[in-house]
Amino acid sequence: xxxxxxxxxxxxxxxxxxxxxxxxxxxxxxxxxxxxxxxxxxxxxxxxxxxxxxxxxxxxxxxxxxxxxxxxxxxxxxxxxxxxxxxxxxxxxxxxxxxxxxxxxxxxxxx
Amino acid sequence: xxxxxxxxxxxxxxxxxxxxxxxxxxxxxxxxxxxxxxxxxxxxxxxxxxxxxxxxxxxxxxxxxxxxxxxxxxxxxxxxxxxxxxxxxxxxxxxxxxxxxxxxxxxxxxxx
Numbered sequence: 001x002x003x004x005x006x007x008x009x010x011x012x013x014x015x016x017x018x019x020x021x022x023x024x025x026x027x028x029x030x031x032x033x034x035x036x037x038x039x040x041x042x043x044x045x046x047x048x049x050x051x052x053x054x055x056x057x058x059x060x061x062x063x064x065x066x067x068x069x070x071x072x073x074x075x076x077x078x079x080x081x082x083x084x085x086x087x088x089x090x091x092x093x094x095x096x097x098x099x100x101x102x103x104x105x106x107x108x109x110x111x
Numbered sequence: 112x113x114x115x116x117x118x119x120x121x122x123x124x125x126x127x128x129x130x131x132x133x134x135x136x137x138x139x140x141x142x143x144x145x146x147x148x149x150x151x152x153x154x155x156x157x158x159x160x161x162x163x164x165x166x167x168x169x170x171x172x173x174x175x176x177x178x179x180x181x182x183x184x185x186x187x188x189x190x191x192x193x194x195x196x197x198x199x200x201x202x203x204x205x206x207x208x209x210x211x212x213x214x215x216x217x218x219x220x221x222x223x
Contacts, residue, residue: 049211104153
């Protein structure tokens with residue numbers, strides 16, 4: 001079993017839809033949770049960074065962490081074609097430490 | 112944040128040869144990582160490279176195959192040695208700034 005599980009998709013939605021992306025993990029030591037966006041032929045770009053449980057909102061993006069269930073989510077409101085990318089969840093036990101990544105979910109937003 | 116550049120951006124190499132990938136950061140950073148992203152897969156950590164100490168390799172990666180240099184706080188190199196087609200991947204360096212990890216654009220390597 002992988003430490004971090006993420007459905008690779010692809011997930012295809014119409015423009016304006018609310019998108020929900022999820023990851024589960026098995027290591028209870030993880031405390032720092034990140035979502036990266038990766039466009040084709042580019043490096044990952046940090047979207048959201050969350051410590052421990054709770055919600056964090058930034059514009060159209062909301063990150064949720066439920067440590068009791070070992071489950072994290074990223075919600076994208078009013079999705080745009082420019083949101084089409086691969087979304088990678090990542091987590092670590094200590095700040096600034098090596099990251100363990102999920103497989104990445106391919107998102108396609110159709111106009 | 113940090114601005115990270117990598118050279119080359121892509122290369123096509125012959126089996127049995129070696130390629131050195133450079134990573135340059137616009138600020139001094141202590142922690143630097145090298146990752147591999149194989150086609151259609153997520154990122155896997157190869158090694159951690161801190162200035163002034165030997166690189167620390169993850170399980171499945173060895174120094175003879177992936178030697179790393181870290182001569183100062185803004186620069187590092189990763190060499191992929193004696194390449195085979197299985198080494199065809201994107202290689203990414205990343206740095207930690209203010210407890211957050213940032214990634215370079217990656218080097219796309221194809222081995223024939």
